[in-house]
Amino acid sequence: MTPMAKQKNDDLMDKLVSLCKRRGYIFPSSEIYGGLTSCWDYGPLGSELKRNIKNFWWDAMTNRRDDIEGLDASILMHPKVWETSGHVSGFNDPMVDCKTCKARFRADKLEESRCPNKPSKSPLECGGELTEARQFNLMFRTHMGPVEDSSSIIYLRPETAQGVYVNFLNVKNSSRQKIPFGIAQIGKAFRNEITPGNFIFRTREFEQMEMQFFVHPDTDEEWFETWREERWKYYQALGINEEKLRWHEHGPDELAHYAKKAYDIEYEFPFGWQELEGVHNRTDFDLGRHMEASKKDLRYFDERFTDKFIPYVIETAAGVDRQLLMVLCDAYDEMEIKGEKRVFLRISPRVAPIKAAVFPLVKKEGMPEYAQKVYQDLKKKFKVFYDESGAVGRRYARMDEAGCPFCVTVDGQTLEDDTMTLRDRDSMDQTRMTVAEVTAFLEQKISG
Numbered sequence: 001m002t003p004m005a006k007q008k009n010d011d012l013m014d015k016l017v018s019l020c021k022r023r024g025y026i027f028p029s030s031e032i033y034g035g036l037t038s039c040w041d042y043g044p045l046g047s048e049l050k051r052n053i054k055n056f057w058w059d060a061m062t063n064r065r066d067d068i069e070g071l072d073a074s075i076l077m078h079p080k081v082w083e084t085s086g087h088v089s090g091f092n093d094p095m096v097d098c099k100t101c102k103a104r105f106r107a108d109k110l111e112e113s114r115c116p117n118k119p120s121k122s123p124l125e126c127g128g129e130l131t132e133a134r135q136f137n138l139m140f141r142t143h144m145g146p147v148e149d150s151s152s153i154i155y156l157r158p159e160t161a162q163g164v165y166v167n168f169l170n171v172k173n174s175s176r177q178k179i180p181f182g183i184a185q186i187g188k189a190f191r192n193e194i195t196p197g198n199f200i201f202r203t204r205e206f207e208q209m210e211m212q213f214f215v216h217p218d219t220d221e222e223w224f225e226t227w228r229e230e231r232w233k234y235y236q237a238l239g240i241n242e243e244k245l246r247w248h249e250h251g252p253d254e255l256a257h258y259a260k261k262a263y264d265i266e267y268e269f270p271f272g273w274q275e276l277e278g279v280h281n282r283t284d285f286d287l288g289r290h291m292e293a294s295k296k297d298l299r300y301f302d303e304r305f306t307d308k309f310i311p312y313v314i315e316t317a318a319g320v321d322r323q324l325l326m327v328l329c330d331a332y333d334e335m336e337i338k339g340e341k342r343v344f345l346r347i348s349p350r351v352a353p354i355k356a357a358v359f360p361l362v363k364k365e366g367m368p369e370y371a372q373k374v375y376q377d378l379k380k381k382f383k384v385f386y387d388e389s390g391a392v393g394r395r396y397a398r399m400d401e402a403g404c405p406f407c408v409t410v411d412g413q414t415l416e417d418d419t420m421t422l423r424d425r426d427s428m429d430q431t432r433m434t435v436a437e438v439t440a441f442l443e444q445k446i447s448g
């Protein structure tokens with residue numbers, strides 16, 4: 001990246017962080033006490049966007065399919081789960097210390113890290129002397145119950161997947177699904193990351209949307225490819241610029257201890273190409289280990305097969321917060337109209353926090369009363385927003401910045417023929433429609 005391109009991208013991140021704060025998307029956590037590193041709170045628009053992204057994923061994974069069931073497992077799990085899964089011994093990142101400034105960095109991400117004393121330089125460039133790398137376990141530990149000794153240690157889950165494996169039998173038996181089938185889950189995960197950063201990209205508390213698909217071992221490669229295709233289509237449906245998406249295959253040195261094959265979907269964030277989601281072939285590693293440790297038979301059998309077998313797992317693992325950051329980065333746009341700068345968030349209507357705003361053109365001649373009726377009508381079906389304060393141009397600009405895809409304006413003509421203008425955020429075109437037509441139009445745009 002040239003220094004100018006880097007500066008432009010740094011500026012974009014600064015603008016995005018400030019827009020998020022100003023418009024109520026994302027605030028620093030515990031801000032009145034100075035904030036807490038890497039922790040963020042989602043405000044009124046942010047929490048709507050987050051919920052919509054989760055619903056979009058949940059809908060794609062469960063409601064639109066017959067072969068995936070949902071699950072919501074607890075965050076705190078039996079400590080044996082994490083011993084068995086290999087996380088207690090192996091969920092580590094290599095860490096180095098700087099002997100000069102005492103800061104700690106992830107040894108495999110030194111180029112992306114910043115020296116605290118010279119923020120324009122990475123720890124490789126700042127001249128500080130680094131120690132040898134040593135392993136640092138990323139799991140948060142705490143104690144369960146009133147006694148704090150080694151027997152009460154438990155962990156905050158670092159991934160949601162283990163909740164699925166330990167419930168494999170429960171879900172299979174209660175849902176009567178037959179292989180191939182999957183289990184989908186959305187929930188918080190916690191990792192004591194050595195170097196969190198880039199706003200909500202890498203945090204210590206985050207949310208995952210994971211799906212484990214259980215297949216016959218002879219069909220794992222086929223299903224791996226199917227899920228790669230499905231996940232790509234998902235981002236197309238979300239309206240993400242495909243030029244900013246790419247696949248990255250894990251080389252032998254990157255593969256996790258459980259994986260036979262893994263691909264990441266990467267997005268070109270302003271700070272570079274980074275992992276958005278992983279598609280992993282986790283083989284029978286997890287179920288096999290849990291079967292051995294728990295002494296419960298987790299093998300699968302039905303009349304179509306001659307033998308019992310431990311299913312292979314194809315996993316799709318996405319982060320909610322990273323997806324939300326991608327949606328915001330992809331949506332951010334600026335343009336100049338009549339010498340005035342306009343900021344737009346071109347968020348897809350499918351996940352936009354507010355679907356439409358309703359305005360009376362002016363605050364008189366019965367327009368507010370009519371617009372209120374339209375608002376109350378649309379509110380029954382969609383998240384809409386009513387605004388009658390200030391010039392209509394300013395109201396449009398506020399909604400553009402909030403990522404609201406449509407504005408419905410009640411004007412003089414509405415009172416005569418019951419049509420109102422529907423303004424499209426991206427093209428700024430205006431079309432006259434009745435309220436019934438607006439409803440049908442919004443329904444179509446939101447469901448795709």
Ligand code: ATP
Pocket residue numbers: 159191193200201202203204205206207208275276277278317318319320321322323
């Ligand atoms: P990375 O290499 O970025 O640390 P990972 O390969 O360890 O990620 P996975 O264990 O595959 O990530 O987790 C699945 C998804 O969960 C990631 O693709 C990402 O979207 C999300 N995720 C993982 N760690 C974090 C984090 N610290 N903050 C936010 N999201 C995360």
